[in-house]
Amino acid sequence: MKIGLIGLGKMGYNLALNLKRNGHDVIGYDVNQAIMESINTDGVETASSLSDLVGKLGANRVIWMMIPSGEFVESALSDLKPLLIKGDIIVEGGNSNYKDSIRRSGEWEPLGVHYLDCGTSGGTEGALNGICAMIGGSKEGFERIESVIKDISQPGAYLHCGPAGSGHYVKMIHNGIEYGMMQAIAEGFEMLQKSDMDLDLAKIAGLWNQGSVVRSWLMELTERALTKEPDLASIKGIMNSSGEGKWTLETALEKQIATPVIALSLIMRYRSLEDDSFAGKIVAALRNEFGGHALVKK
Numbered sequence: 001m002k003i004g005l006i007g008l009g010k011m012g013y014n015l016a017l018n019l020k021r022n023g024h025d026v027i028g029y030d031v032n033q034a035i036m037e038s039i040n041t042d043g044v045e046t047a048s049s050l051s052d053l054v055g056k057l058g059a060n061r062v063i064w065m066m067i068p069s070g071e072f073v074e075s076a077l078s079d080l081k082p083l084l085i086k087g088d089i090i091v092e093g094g095n096s097n098y099k100d101s102i103r104r105s106g107e108w109e110p111l112g113v114h115y116l117d118c119g120t121s122g123g124t125e126g127a128l129n130g131i132c133a134m135i136g137g138s139k140e141g142f143e144r145i146e147s148v149i150k151d152i153s154q155p156g157a158y159l160h161c162g163p164a165g166s167g168h169y170v171k172m173i174h175n176g177i178e179y180g181m182m183q184a185i186a187e188g189f190e191m192l193q194k195s196d197m198d199l200d201l202a203k204i205a206g207l208w209n210q211g212s213v214v215r216s217w218l219m220e221l222t223e224r225a226l227t228k229e230p231d232l233a234s235i236k237g238i239m240n241s242s243g244e245g246k247w248t249l250e251t252a253l254e255k256q257i258a259t260p261v262i263a264l265s266l267i268m269r270y271r272s273l274e275d276d277s278f279a280g281k282i283v284a285a286l287r288n289e290f291g292g293h294a295l296v297k298k
Helices: 010-021 033-041 050-056 071-080 098-111 123-129 139-152 166-193 201-208 217-228 244-254 260-272 278-291
Strands: 002-006 025-029 062-065 089-092 114-121 131-137 153-162
Touching: 002 010, 002 050, 010 025, 010 033, 010 123, 010 139, 025 033, 025 050, 050 071, 062 071, 062 139, 071 089, 089 098, 089 139, 098 114, 098 131, 098 166, 114 123, 114 139, 114 166, 123 131, 123 278, 131 139, 131 166, 139 153, 153 166, 166 201, 166 217, 166 244, 166 260, 166 278, 201 217, 217 278, 244 260, 260 278
Parallel strands: 002 025, 002 062, 062 089, 089 114, 131 153
Antiparallel strands: 114 131
């Protein structure tokens, strides 16, 4: 299938390579010309503008967006509106607020354009080697591109979750859980690091991934980060937040659902901006390992 991919950042670039490797024709577009030149060398065709991109896709067009949530998505959709026609499909694969996805789907529905919100997990490695996809929106639109989603996902790692907004809602909750898990790992390793014993933290992380109850990809990434730099001395324990944890907590408050672990993990992110801790270093390192999020260096 021919896919127009808007946004060739850390996730989009690897997703383009994933699509190409699985036999799909990809035409990419990004405002960064250097990135487009780079992906050309990897064999991915690019377009000079959004109108050029749409023109190259032919009939029954599929536009996949991997750009930051908020104003960037709104701007791209505004530019696409006069270019798309009935039967076209938009897949919004970033971390947008699910309420925005519901609204956007409603705006495109009268035009006959299928708007799918796709929560995408797996980090940059997953984008290249197989994502976990949570899709909401038109069932008809989903079924048309299901084979593509299956190709670029890990085995069994995709689901049409429900109506518009459900994909991004499920991904939001996923990220809220992720906040709590990373905070628990971080606090545990700070206790290990501050013990009176000379403990090899990387080896302990590796040990815990061998059959223990807490084995996980996050623990694998903990081992990787600590193997690179056992004391993480070169980075500050600043844990930035992309917004998903905040939206999860806001939704929990709206629905009067108790989520104390997620709430405290979000508060600790804000607390990290004021001080430097080993727990903060662990979370910062984990976010860099799985998502390529920037580190604040000392």
